[in-house]
Amino acid sequence: MVPANGRTFSVQFQDPNGQKREINVYLVQNSRKVLKDGLLKRSKRRWSPLPFNIIENDVPPFPKDVDLIASDSSATRSVYYTISGPGVTEEPVGVFSVVMETGMLRVNKAVDRERTPQFVVSSKQQLLIALFDRYTNQETDLPLPITVNVDDVNDNAPTFTGLLQFTVLEQSKAGTMVGMVNATDIDQRGTDHTKIRYSLLSGTNLFYINPETGVISTKTDTLDREVNDNYLVTVEIRDMNGALNGLFNTATATIVLGDINDNPPTFTKTSYDVKVKENQGEGLILRIPIEDKDLVKTPNWNTEFVIQKGNENGNFRIERDPKTNEGLIYLIKPLDYEKTKNLKLEVLARNQAELSGTKAQWMSIPVDVSVVDEDEGPEFTAPTVLFTVKENTPNDTLIGTYIAIDPETKSSAGIKYYKVSDPASWIKVDESTGQLKIANNIDRESHFVTNGVYNVTMKAVDASLKTGTGTVIIQVEDVNDHVPVIPSKDLVVCEKDGGEMGSVLVVAEDKDRAPFAAPFSFELGEEHDGRWAVKRLNDTAGMLEHTMELPNGLYTVPLMVKDLQGFGKTQTVMVRICRCRNGACLAYQNSTSLGVWAILAMLLALCLLLLLCESLMFYYVHSSYLCRPDRLVSEPLDIRCNITYCNIFPTIRLVLGCSLWTNNKMHSPFFTSSFTLSTWSLQKLAYLGTREEGRYADDIIHAYGFEGVGSPAGSVGCCSDQGNQEDLDFLNTLGPKFKTLAEVCNNKK
Incomplete structure (x- = not known):
């Protein structure tokens, strides 16, 4: 029995070349239609040839027969065959053809499987073979799609993919993974044509490669970067599972050794000697070279230096030269030959990173520092000395002695003493003995004294003119030399x-x-x-x-x-x-709010009032004189008033005289006005002449006199004081003006 329509199965076989092949078998049930009257009608046959196979890259001559395509119709009819589709009428065109009379399928040229592994693409792009009756030119069977498989041949060697550069730390244990080699083969997968095998052609004493995975590993733990920092190994990749007839490629892989800190820094000498002058200033005194085999400019190579011994007083500092990796020893505090003639330093060198993969230890080196003696200037017995002195201490009083000694001789002989700074000149120094005495009165309240302290700077000079300086601090004790005062009286x-x-x-x-x-x-x-x-x-x-x-x-x-x-x-x-x-x-x-001009206006009003009174009297007495035609004045009048006094009676008369001025000429007074001051008033005026200026203009009576030109106090006229219109202090302190008037009245008594 034939299975249901559409069932398939495959048959595998081996061709004469030893290649495995597979044929797919398609089962198609005959199609018969049942008519309405119950009779059967045979439909067109569906002939189904097996898939065909060709070998890629086949060699000429072409064309070559592939296989015969036959149909049952060819047994009863005279038929011919046609073919169309990919490989015939579609790209790649002209690969296949069919013999019309026999149905033989032929290949006309070589085919690359890697480009076209099969010639059945889709329903619209199929390789179709059709069968026609020769006489009626009618199809005897339905067109049949056929499949042509291109059998792979090992025509492509495997190729490397990715970089062939790997890194592994020096002294790594055997079996440490270095890296993985990647390769590919474009031949047919699942065949020996793409089964790659890996091998090393060099470096096999140090490295190993897994033949199936391509993983490279170390074979030893003796890799030393300081001996050889990289290795070049040749890698082969071969298909056909490494068979001799397999295709292959080779490439060079670079294996770089990473650095570990397995080398401590070492000194180029076993010890160092250096000479330093006493009192020498700050500066570099020694360079210590260093060697280190580890990778340059890394923490495994960068060196740190430590002075382990001999620097207890902090005279030195050591640091690293970032360019040369040398140790630099600096002097930061002067040395004193008289105190220390020699210093023995111990300098340790270590890396920034800890040691690894070695039993070595950090190294140290002795540095011998010799202090060179120099002729130094004298030194005071102490940098500063304090003396306590009471202010107002008598001159020439000895307050103390401040001397210096020669550091070499430990003697003060031949040393002279001088002042460098004595702002108030209060101290004198004995040149030979260093005695300090009072030169001028010391005042604790002086601005030269700060918080009760006064400083004097001295210098000592030896016979070779070398000098040394010191400071005398004078603590000034207070005495009761000031009384309390009231600043505002x-x-x-x-x-x-x-x-x-x-x-x-x-x-x-x-x-x-x-x-x-x-x-x-x-x-x-x-x-x-x-x-x-x-x-x-x-x-x-x-x-x-x-x-x-x-x-x-x-x-x-x-x-x-x-x-x-x-x-x-x-x-x-x-x-x-x-x-x-x-x-x-x-x-x-x-x-203050009234203003100077307002007060002057009041004084002017007083003058006008007096002028009015006198004018009435003047009119009756002197009318005939004033009304004479030759006395009439056509030019503008300028009336000026003077305050004068007369002492013709036992009392004082204050006289206000007014005169006419015309064309800058003064005419005779045309009126006078006076009033009498009592004897008490005269006494008050006399009293004013004996008092301070600050007492004037208080609640007392004042007299005014005509002082004339040249008075030290100036004029006391109504327009004589207009300096500051808003400052009315002159009302309280009109001293010089009133004092002059008081003195005049006092002298006339």
């Missing part, structure tokens, strides 16, 4: 309502320091008038208040301020009692 007491007494704060200062300064005591001076009292408020201030109601005005109060030791003096303060606003007298504020 002009005080204001604001008037109180309801009979309450006013008070004002009095603050004192003392340049001395404790215990010659605060706390202060405050009391009234012996000449006080009993109208004031003072009490201590704190260490530096007291509160002054009046003990009875006093009218507004200026008062003089003597105050005694004493320091903690009872040392003080009586000082006079000026206290003004007034109505205040914001702590300032209202009178002062009002005058």
